[in-house]
Amino acid sequence: MTSFYFEDIFERYANEIDDLRSDSEGRDVLKRRMRDKHKEFPFLLSMIDTAPEMVAPAFHGAFRFVSQTLVYGAAHSEPGDDDFPSWSELARTLELADWAKPLVDQCLKQDGGDSFLVTTAVLEHMLGSGLAVRSAPESSRGHDEDDDAEDLSEAGDEWMSEQGFDAVER
Template identity: 55%
Template structure:
């Protein structure tokens, strides 16, 4: 199960990747759009903290992830909290595409943003996207409950209304 921080961000990140994937004619243009994001990265940097899911796609495909345990621990935390690794620590466990190195340097040298936390967040988002681990176990239990044959909402509402002294509606 992921933290609320990553649960929300991962959903928005996945949607952003999906939006980049195809054009209005349904053609796959993901590579082209990712390249455009990478080329305009300096203009996206002011959004590192406020909308990381909009900037993170520039790194899509940049990391080969090797430490599932560290990523799992990070995904259960939030930046600044215990369990959230520093970039330097996480980077040791990654294979990083050479084209991503200048973007990483730009993040780490950013004055107005916490590039370190952004980079860790980006790696976790990539991991969640590729592993599809966002769905918490509790949600699947709720889904199972929804499939049972309990009374529907209108019937339970009618029952509650009659308990309150109201007459039942004839249907």
């Protein structure tokens, strides 16, 4: 399981990628829409704090993870936590596509850009690794709302235990 921060944002991110992938007639238009995102990137940057899931897709396909330890750890924390890595730390554990380097430079000039880049890399890793199976969009989960309630209950129980409370017998 990932942190609540990534559980929350991942579903919106995955849905955004799905929306970019095909048009209303089912044609694959991801490459064209990605080029549009890259052209709009200076405008999109204004949303890195309020809607990072709308900006992050501009980096779809930009990362190749050489080592997964740090990105996996980041997925279990959130911006502001002591164990949330900096972009410079995480960047040493991945390869960045050449086309993405100017976008990274633009992000690093923004307040919150460092955390945004780490968040984006984690979202991309989650999308490609199965790390966020619980957070996959409803259409791809293959289980019903009772399972969701059970997952939420288990997550709550785990959190309470982490806070030092005894587990509730049900």
